[in-house]
Amino acid sequence: MTEALPTVSHAIREAAARLAATSDTARLDAEVLMAHALNTSRSDLLLRHMGHAVPAQFAASIERRLQHEPVAYIVGHQEFYGLPFRVNRDVLIPRADSEVVVEHALAAQPTARRVLDCGTGSGALLLAVLTNLLDADGMGIDRSEEALAVARSNAQVLKLEVRARFLTADWSQPGWDEGLGGRFDLILANPPYVEEQADLHSSVRSFEPAGALFAGEDGLDAYHLLIPQMPALLAPRGAALVEIGSSQADAVSAIANAAGLCAQVHLDLGGRPRALELSFGG
Known part of the structure; x- marks a missing residue:
């Protein structure tokens, strides 16, 4: 029997567990980084992509976050006063x-x-x-x-x-x-x-x-x-x-x-x- 590939939902849970020692917002970090890897919004991720295959670049983003790199630098942007800013x-x-x-x-x-x-x-x-x-x-x-x-x-x-x-x-x-x-x-x-x-x-x-x-x-x-x-x-x-x-x-x-x-x-x-x-x- 072919082993099922891990889904986005599974990868987020696993990443959040790994990030728990690094971040006080481990689950949120994992979701934001997954949305970035999928080139979608976090809300769209949660609504439509949780059963999809995991994009290859997600693992690299998690490794960067494990080294304490801020999420904003990994994804390249940050919201401020309701506006998007490249950082x-x-x-x-x-x-x-x-x-x-x-x-x-x-x-x-x-x-x-x-x-x-x-x-x-x-x-x-x-x-x-x-x-x-x-x-x-x-x-x-x-x-x-x-x-x-x-x-x-x-x-x-x-x-x-x-x-x-x-x-x-x-x-x-x-x-x-x-x-x-x-x-x-x-x-x-x-x-x-x-x-x-x-x-x-x-x-x-x-x-x-x-x-x-x-x-x-x-x-x-x-x-x-x-x-x-x-x-x-x-x-x-x-x-x-x-x-x-x-x-x-x-x-x-x-x-x-x-x-x-x-x-x-x-x-x-x-x-x-x-x-x-x-x-x-x-």
Whole structure:
């Protein structure tokens, strides 16, 4: 008798069992990776493909996940603020907690016409904001050419390439802002803010770009450089939304106050400080 070939359903169960020691979302990871291997959606996988033969590339994806590689890098994309973003190891993976930056940026400046994103990475913050501000143009800067290539491709996918420009710039270098063309109604920033010796999961420390994560012994180096330059970039009634680590609200607020800016703290989905809204006040 011919032995029956394993089905998608069986392979997912087996993969989830293997991934249990690596991931807290082992079953979900296995389903997402199987859907990717089948070039279909997860919902379609569960509805129509569970009895099908297992695609050859699934095993390789599971092996990568067993080495702690993030699922987003394996499949090459991540959803953020309801939008699809291409990601690879040149950019941070957009996370749900960062959506608070977009949410409060839109609330603070619903009529913004000029938007600047400092350290744009995949372009997630800027492109999510521009999707919702139909009259705005935006500029994303990053010191990484590889990251900017990812951001440009995401702008094309989202049909925002006309309204979103991307520029190589490093705010730690003199004259970095000379090509920006004046002040902005809205500034976004998710700078590096992780302490050099922070205890990070290997899926982050070993795979995501160190230059976008780490900012000195206390994680504040980027804020000390960037925030004092914001008053010269911000329109008089503008606002800046800056992502912070959950324990950094007081320290970053103090940096902002010293630069002449008022700071309001916004919480993430878990109730932790995650963004500061900076303005001139008054």
